[in-house]
Amino acid sequence: MTSIATAQDEKPSEHVARYGDREFRYHLCLLPNHQKATIRVHVHPNGRVQVDAPQSARLPEVKAAVQRRARWVLKHLDDIEERNRHVRPCQWVSGESMRYLGRRYVLKVIEDPEQRKTTCKLTRGQLRVQGQNLTPERTQKAVGQWYRERALDIFQRRLERMVDTLPWAENVPAWRILEMKTQWGSCSPDGSLLLNPHLIKAPTRAIDYVLLHELCHLVEHNHSPKFYGLLDRFLPEWRSVKEKLDGESELLLTR
Ligand SMILES: [Zn+2]
Structure with missing residues (x-):
């Protein structure tokens, strides 16, 4: 985990x-x-x-x-x-800063009475939410949905790439996303993974670190020296990546 x-x-x-x-x-x-x-x-x-x-x-x-x-x-x-003391919660209005793959994007909320279905798109450095009656709750919901879709896509691609480099993993194991408060990911005894969709806000190397961490648990089910040996071998800089991710976790989990 x-x-x-x-x-x-x-x-x-x-x-x-x-x-x-x-x-x-x-x-x-x-x-x-x-x-x-x-x-x-x-x-x-x-x-x-x-x-x-x-x-x-x-x-x-x-x-x-x-x-x-x-x-x-x-x-x-x-x-x-x-x-x-100066960090305030996200208000879900235009101008807020949103994170995706380690970069910041400005949230733009576009009220469009003609558009029945709310859309969320990343274009020209902006995360644009467009639709009718865009209350902060609706905007938050649309952005959350977008994050989950991006997470499903990116995590799958990074897993495929990583599995190719690991001698013990032939295929991408079964996995799903789950919002968690205390974990970025976990690996169950049957070998399936749970991944936190908020992780999609972190840089790709942080995502890779979490994926590798969980994939290493397929062979080492604990945090033994052997487990850390695998991390060292396949992502030698994992400590600094982890440290940075830990430092940003409040921010990544709340907006
Ligand atoms: Zn672990």
Whole structure:
């Protein structure tokens, strides 16, 4: 499963660090020893604090490393909170910025009393919704439908392309889209995939990362070092892609 904005491990271990009279939570991710020799603290743009440590690291060692970065972490968290104060929900009117495959497009709502059926099209840098009585709800529905159609088309094509490169997958497995709040994708024990249609807003390489992640679960059903070895082999830059996707997840899920 590709969790949204959680650590690489399905059940990341949570810890709390204190600094003065403040505290913050962090997820500890233990990585295979060969991948990273040092303990690293990241603050994702969504405010999640992740600590990567080699499997051999001892907990007191990890805690000390986090403590040394605590002031820096809290400063980042404050900056993020300040920034989020200005994020407002989408109003579904002309001028809103919509995302598709990692790019932004301006939403244009065109009232057309002659047009019975509402249409949604991407043309000349605009996502144009056209029809009658276009309330924000109707516009949102039309855009949501368009996203789902694009997701069905693009995910299938990316899956076909990817399956060709993977020695263990002969055909594209059965899959469908499902809106999920906490996962970009999942792979069931019978080998079928669920994919979150909001992922269509992310860049193609992020889509590929999620698809590859799920396709790797066809052979490795857990997040073992062997599983990460497959990701490393078929998408060596997956960590930076994942980090960027995690950072944008709030935005991608809400508009
Ligand atoms: Zn997974």
